[in-house]
Amino acid sequence: MPANDLSPSGTSFNRRFGLFFDFIYRSLARHPKRNVAILSAVYLGVVLLFGWQFTVTVKDVVTDEFNQQQLVLAQTAAEQISHQFWMFKKELTLLSLSPEIQGADNAARARRMQIAYESLATEGASAIAFLDATGETAYIIDALGLRNERGIPSGAALLPWARDKNNRGTFYISEVSPPAGDSDVKHMLLNIAMPVWKGVGKYPDPATATFSGLLLIVVDVSSVIQQFTDGIKSGKTGYAWVIDSNGTFLHHLERSLIGKNAFEARKEKKSTISFARINEIQKKMMLAGKEGTSWYESGWHRGVEGKIRKLIAYSPIVLDDAPEKRIWSVAVVAPVSEVEEAIHNIQIRQFLFQFFIVGIILLGALSLTAVMAKWSSALKHEVAVRTIELKKSEQKYRSLIENAEDIIFTIDREGKLLSMNNYGCTFLGRSADNSIGRNIAEIFSWPTAEMLLTTIKEVFSIKQGRQVTHLVSVNDRDFWLNTNFRRLLDEEGNIYAVLGISRDITHRKQMEQQSYYTEKLASMGTLAAGVAHEINNPLAIILGFTDMLIEKTEPGTEMHSVLNTIYSQGNKAKKVVDSLLSFARTKEHSEVNVDINRNIEEVLSVLANSLLVSKISIQTMNLFHELPPVKGDPDELQQVFLNIINNAAYAMKGGGALSVTTQSIDDGRRVEIRISDTGPGIKKEHRKRIFDPLFTTKKVGDGTGLGLSVSYGIITRHRGMLSFETKTKEESDTPGTTFIITLPAAIAHPVQKSNT
Numbered sequence: 001m002p003a004n005d006l007s008p009s010g011t012s013f014n015r016r017f018g019l020f021f022d023f024i025y026r027s028l029a030r031h032p033k034r035n036v037a038i039l040s041a042v043y044l045g046v047v048l049l050f051g052w053q054f055t056v057t058v059k060d061v062v063t064d065e066f067n068q069q070q071l072v073l074a075q076t077a078a079e080q081i082s083h084q085f086w087m088f089k090k091e092l093t094l095l096s097l098s099p100e101i102q103g104a105d106n107a108a109r110a111r112r113m114q115i116a117y118e119s120l121a122t123e124g125a126s127a128i129a130f131l132d133a134t135g136e137t138a139y140i141i142d143a144l145g146l147r148n149e150r151g152i153p154s155g156a157a158l159l160p161w162a163r164d165k166n167n168r169g170t171f172y173i174s175e176v177s178p179p180a181g182d183s184d185v186k187h188m189l190l191n192i193a194m195p196v197w198k199g200v201g202k203y204p205d206p207a208t209a210t211f212s213g214l215l216l217i218v219v220d221v222s223s224v225i226q227q228f229t230d231g232i233k234s235g236k237t238g239y240a241w242v243i244d245s246n247g248t249f250l251h252h253l254e255r256s257l258i259g260k261n262a263f264e265a266r267k268e269k270k271s272t273i274s275f276a277r278i279n280e281i282q283k284k285m286m287l288a289g290k291e292g293t294s295w296y297e298s299g300w301h302r303g304v305e306g307k308i309r310k311l312i313a314y315s316p317i318v319l320d321d322a323p324e325k326r327i328w329s330v331a332v333v334a335p336v337s338e339v340e341e342a343i344h345n346i347q348i349r350q351f352l353f354q355f356f357i358v359g360i361i362l363l364g365a366l367s368l369t370a371v372m373a374k375w376s377s378a379l380k381h382e383v384a385v386r387t388i389e390l391k392k393s394e395q396k397y398r399s400l401i402e403n404a405e406d407i408i409f410t411i412d413r414e415g416k417l418l419s420m421n422n423y424g425c426t427f428l429g430r431s432a433d434n435s436i437g438r439n440i441a442e443i444f445s446w447p448t449a450e451m452l453l454t455t456i457k458e459v460f461s462i463k464q465g466r467q468v469t470h471l472v473s474v475n476d477r478d479f480w481l482n483t484n485f486r487r488l489l490d491e492e493g494n495i496y497a498v499l500g501i502s503r504d505i506t507h508r509k510q511m512e513q514q515s516y517y518t519e520k521l522a523s524m525g526t527l528a529a530g531v532a533h534e535i536n537n538p539l540a541i542i543l544g545f546t547d548m549l550i551e552k553t554e555p556g557t558e559m560h561s562v563l564n565t566i567y568s569q570g571n572k573a574k575k576v577v578d579s580l581l582s583f584a585r586t587k588e589h590s591e592v593n594v595d596i597n598r599n600i601e602e603v604l605s606v607l608a609n610s611l612l613v614s615k616i617s618i619q620t621m622n623l624f625h626e627l628p629p630v631k632g633d634p635d636e637l638q639q640v641f642l643n644i645i646n647n648a649a650y651a652m653k654g655g656g657a658l659s660v661t662t663q664s665i666d667d668g669r670r671v672e673i674r675i676s677d678t679g680p681g682i683k684k685e686h687r688k689r690i691f692d693p694l695f696t697t698k699k700v701g702d703g704t705g706l707g708l709s710v711s712y713g714i715i716t717r718h719r720g721m722l723s724f725e726t727k728t729k730e731e732s733d734t735p736g737t738t739f740i741i742t743l744p745a746a747i748a749h750p751v752q753k754s755n756t
């Protein structure tokens with residue numbers, strides 16, 4: 001399998017591992033002290049649990065090991081005891097074959113028995129006896145010496161068995177019994193008997209051999225067993241005991257128990273304790289000839305009384321020649337405390353080791369916590385510092401955006417406004433709540449909104465910024481905006497919104513238009529001045545001569561009326577020429593401080609009557625009280641106002657409202673005059689031409705088309721600007737035209753907040 005095939009599972013493992021540590025870290029970081037305490041407690045618990053389990057296992061193992069050692073002791077003892085009986089049988093065989101025993105020489109037999117007894121007594125034989133064939137005479141040798149007695153009862157009972165030829169060479173092993181008449185039972189005796197036949201040669205022919213008697217060794221079973229079990233010491237206090245096939249104690253540390261039935265003796269000694277377990281072991285295992293290990297409850301141990309748990313190992317002794325293969329059993333027992341003592345040291349060592357390891361780990365955990373706490377506080381500090389920095393920087397950018405004199409906004413793919421700065425809200429005359437979340441189609445009128453939506457969609461799809469210059473109408477006023485659309489990208493580089501920055505370039509546009517007109521008019525002015533100059537002299541001559549001829553002709557005559565017509569038409573032409581000359585700056589131009597408000601009011605008072613007749617109301621309540629004066633020619637400025645108001649009046653032929661507003665702008669550096677009418681507005685196709693000299697839409701004879709061009713010339717000469725805003729009834733529900741004149745103030749004047 002290629003290595004990279006493993007990577008996904010490895011990655012997920014690492015991720016899970018990472019998540020686990022992340023979880024640990026987070027919970028630690030949240031309540032470090034509490035969590036470290038909990039973790040330590042859990043850890044301690046786990047360690048103690050493992051420790052306890054380890055101890056239990058060790059105890060089991062050591063107990064088992066101890067019992068195995070007990071078993072070896074029991075097996076060895078059982079083997080040695082069996083061997084000892086084998087040895088007795090061998091001696092008995094040898095003795096029965098000896099001629100001294102077989103023969104009739106009583107003295108020789110006695111000597112031979114004496115010799116055998118001397119060696120067998122040390123091995124646990126308490127007596128050797130010979131009963132003659134008649135059963136009448138018995139030779140006994142024991143600790144008291146050699147005796148000649150009249151028979152022995154047990155021997156007499158065996159004579160028929162011994163006489164039976166079939167039993168030659170076999171042994172008889174009696175039941176174990178206490179010595180007759182001995183009340184202080186400490187020894188249990190057993191007889192091993194063998195028939196003695198007399199024959200010729202080492203192996204006498206059974207046919208010719210004669211029965212000479214019965215040879216018998218009385219074995220002190222207790223002493224034999226004692227030889228091999230007294231040395232047994234299991235642990236510090238463990239010992240061995242032996243029972244025969246009836247459950248009678250053949251040997252016990254407590255000598256008084258010897259000869260008593262184990263099942264009964266225990267109960268007798270300690271009736272409060274249930275010996276069910278040891279009874280079960282004795283019955284089912286020991287007396288069944290099995291070997292093994294186990295435990296049981298005892299009521300005492302080496303003089304100490306009480307409920308004591310003991311470990312037991314047992315091994316059988318089989319007496320082959322006894323009827324039905326008699327089985328005895330050796331048990332080696334020791335209290336469990338022996339083992340417990342042994343493992344006590346292990347436990348102490350283990351505890352110290354655990355203590356050491358746990359200590360090291362807890363110390364590690366504590367230092368880790370300390371380091372983490374320090375780190376976390378450093379981190380907190382760092383985060384706090386960064387947050388403040390971030391806030392500051394955010395505030396800086398926010399204030400930059402909020403205080404910018406540009407409309408700054410963000411917009412989504414559908415054209416929904418996501419945000420907008422203060423300037424934008426003020427400019428659009430809408431609150432943020434009324435703008436954010438709305439579609440730009442709800443904010444701007446149709447052609448503008450459509451153009452903006454198309455541009456935004458383009459920015460989203462072509463993945464490039466865009467810049468557009470467009471008109472927007474806010475409260476029926478047109479503004480030129482230059483809008484820059486830029487993409488906003490998320491972390492993955494996907495565009496999620498568009499940032500728009502719109503700058504109001506209306507003033508610049510007006511300036512551009514102004515200079516366009518200025519240049520256009522300058523060339524026209526030169527032409528007009530030339531023409532006017534050329535016409536002026538012949539016209540003066542024509543008028544002079546006409547005046548002279550009128551005086552020379554009789555009034556009422558046809559000639560007189562013709563001359564009058566020539567004179568009045570000539571005058572009209574002169575006026576045009578004068579206008580052209582004034583447009584072409586050839587006229588004298590005075591400069592005084594002009595109070596614009598008064599200047600306008602004078603014009604209005606002259607026109608008041610004719611306006612009244614035309615059903616035109618005049619609204620002048622917005623004349624700014626403390627308007628700074630303007631440096632210029634009052635007559636020329638009046639002529640401008642007159643021209644514009646006349647045009648307005650002409651536009652509102654059936655009636656309307658004329659409103660004149662003055663205000664101080666640009667921190668009092670300039671004065672703005674707005675003259676508005678409620679007329680039909682200027683048609684789109686005428687808007688570019690209204691300042692052209694001689695452009696008029698009036699009937700022939702009604703207008704010369706010089707009014708606005710002359711006014712333009714005058715305002716330009718005053719370093720001012722003349723512009724207009726107009727809406728036809730197709731464009732607005734409230735059509736009309738506003739002419740805007742701005743002039744530099746003679747003295748800078750502080751701005752007042754309210755108009756009157």
Ligand SMILES: Nc1ncnc2c1ncn2[C@@H]1O[C@H](COP(=O)(O)OP(=O)(O)OP(=O)(O)O)[C@@H](O)[C@H]1O
Pocket residue numbers: 643647648649651677679680681682686690695696697698702703704705706707708709737
């Ligand atoms: N307030 C207005 N409303 C509608 N149209 C206007 C208005 N003011 C000017 N105009 C248009 O501009 C044209 C040019 O005006 P201008 O004052 O230069 O000449 P005129 O008024 O036609 O002639 P004159 O001023 O010599 O009487 C007008 O014919 C008219 O079409």
Ligand SMILES: [Mg+2]
Pocket residue numbers: 643646647703706707708
């Ligand atoms: Mg006019």
